[in-house]
Amino acid sequence: MADIVREVGTPLYLYSGPLVRSACARLERAFDSYPHTLHFAMKANSTLAILRLLRGLGAGADANSGGEIEAALRAGFEPSQIVFTGVGKTRDELDRAVALGVKAINIESDGEADRIDALARARGVKARVALRVNPDIDPNTHAHMSTGLRFNKFGVPIEFAAPLLRELARKPGLDPVGIHVHLGSQMLDVAPLARAARVLADLACEVRDAGVGLEHLDLGGGLGIAYDGTAHADPAAYAAAVLPAVRESGLHLLIEPGRFIVAPAGILVGRVADTKAYSGSPRFIVLDTGMTELIRPMLYEAFHRIVAVTPTEGPEERYEVVGPLCETSDTLGHDRPLGPVAVDDLIAVLDAGAYGFVMASNYNRRRMPAEVMVDEGGWRIIRRRQTYDDLFRNEE
Numbered sequence: 059m060a061d062i063v064r065e066v067g068t069p070l071y072l073y074s075g076p077l078v079r080s081a082c083a084r085l086e087r088a089f090d091s092y093p094h095t096l097h098f099a100m101k102a103n104s105t106l107a108i109l110r111l112l113r114g115l116g117a118g119a120d121a122n123s124g125g126e127i128e129a130a131l132r133a134g135f136e137p138s139q140i141v142f143t144g145v146g147k148t149r150d151e152l153d154r155a156v157a158l159g160v161k162a163i164n165i166e167s168d169g170e171a172d173r174i175d176a177l178a179r180a181r182g183v184k185a186r187v188a189l190r191v192n193p194d195i196d197p198n199t200h201a202h203m204s205t206g207l208r209f210n211k212f213g214v215p216i217e218f219a220a221p222l223l224r225e226l227a228r229k230p231g232l233d234p235v236g237i238h239v240h241l242g243s244q245m246l247d248v249a250p251l252a253r254a255a256r257v258l259a260d261l262a263c264e265v266r267d268a269g270v271g272l273e274h275l276d277l278g279g280g281l282g283i284a285y286d287g288t289a290h291a292d293p294a295a296y297a298a299a300v301l302p303a304v305r306e307s308g309l310h311l312l313i314e315p316g317r318f319i320v321a322p323a324g325i326l327v328g329r330v331a332d333t334k335a336y337s338g339s340p341r342f343i344v345l346d347t348g349m350t351e352l353i354r355p356m357l358y359e360a361f362h363r364i365v366a367v368t369p370t371e372g373p374e375e376r377y378e379v380v381g382p383l384c385e386t387s388d389t390l391g392h393d394r395p396l397g398p399v400a401v402d403d404l405i406a407v408l409d410a411g412a413y414g415f416v417m418a419s420n421y422n423r424r425r426m427p428a429e430v431m432v433d434e435g436g437w438r439i440i441r442r443r444q445t446y447d448d449l450f451r452n453e454e
């Protein structure tokens with residue numbers, strides 16, 4: 059770590075190739091007994107080197123925007139390996155996906171179905187589509203991470219799904235190939251996923267009886283990790299929960315994990331910029347990194363373990379671990395026990411590989427951090443830190 063930081067500086071995202079591989083392998087093993095494809099949710103981390111690593115492991119991609127489709131292509135994925143999700147896809151994005159012939163465009167509404175149909179007919183092709191349903195199932199997670207409840211903006215309410223699928227099959231520009239659901243993220247309980255699998259399988263059987271033959275069920279992502287260092291959600295329990303229903307459908311299974319694969323494989327490394335301890339106020343550790351690099355604590359009240367890279371012997375104190383930004387909510391950890399900490403010490407924020415760099419911003423004119431991959435006995439920079447010239451490149 060000291061060598062890397064000497065060369066690359068801080069803040070810095072550091073990823074472990076072996077941890078990405080092992081998480082992927084655990085999921086693959088869990089679903090071994092049933093035909094399935096893992097489509098990595100690029101929204102969790104779309105750095106090209108990470109995508110290439112996953113492509114090499116046989117994964118497909120789940121893209122959520124035109125930019126993510128572009129990233130998938132640049133990482134070497136074929137269009138037939140990309141599913142395209144997104145609640146507000148523009149006509150340009152849809153047309154690009156139709157032109158490429160992606161594996162499935164996950165349809166969010168009947169209006170969107172009409173737009174895809176028109177775009178496909180204009181090109182003289184049939185677009186492969188899946189219907190994203192909203193099953194009104196509570197994922198038991200943070201409210202900001204729920205996507206499958208009736209009042210969430212995603213998908214078509216389940217009772218409208220069967221008639222809409224029958225209608226899709228009648229449209230000349232559409233080839234309905236699947237049903238899609240995504241309940242939410244950071245789910246530690248697999249029971250809601252089992253209920254969603256049952257809903258999808260029943261729907262597939264219902265429309266099959268009405269003459270609409272599909273290829274796949276896409277269960278989305280959502281498997282949670284142990285941010286507090288205790289037990290992860292278990293891929294084997296996940297598979298055991300969803301496979302009975304999926305098996306009855308006989309359809310190929312897609313899953314779209316993001317966080318489970320990359321969160322534990324990444325850490326954010328910062329340096330202590332200042333410390334403050336005044337009687338009557340909390341003790342503060344001010345880092346050179348904060349919400350601009352990792353917004354999850356602020357956005358989701360998320361807990362990330364924070365550790366000293368080289369712990370110093372001595373009594374523990376409780377600290378507010380904060381960032382350098384001009385925002386009170388720029389706090390990475392509240393009331394955290396740490397040993398003696400001095401300016402220039404290195405601090406690591408754990409489990410930061412998902413929804414970390416992808417949500418980074420230039421707020422306060424900060425430069426996006428560097429990213430480093432540790433793999434095969436060495437390390438390499440996979441994204442250089444932005445320069446100040448990068449920051450001003452698009453401005454008059």
Ligand SMILES: Cc1ncc(COP(=O)(O)O)c(C=O)c1O
Nearest residue numbers: 099240243279280314315316317
């Ligand atoms: C459609 C879809 N698929 C997959 C995912 C990945 O979720 P996770 O990172 O929790 O596995 C998300 C995340 O929100 C999503 O919206």
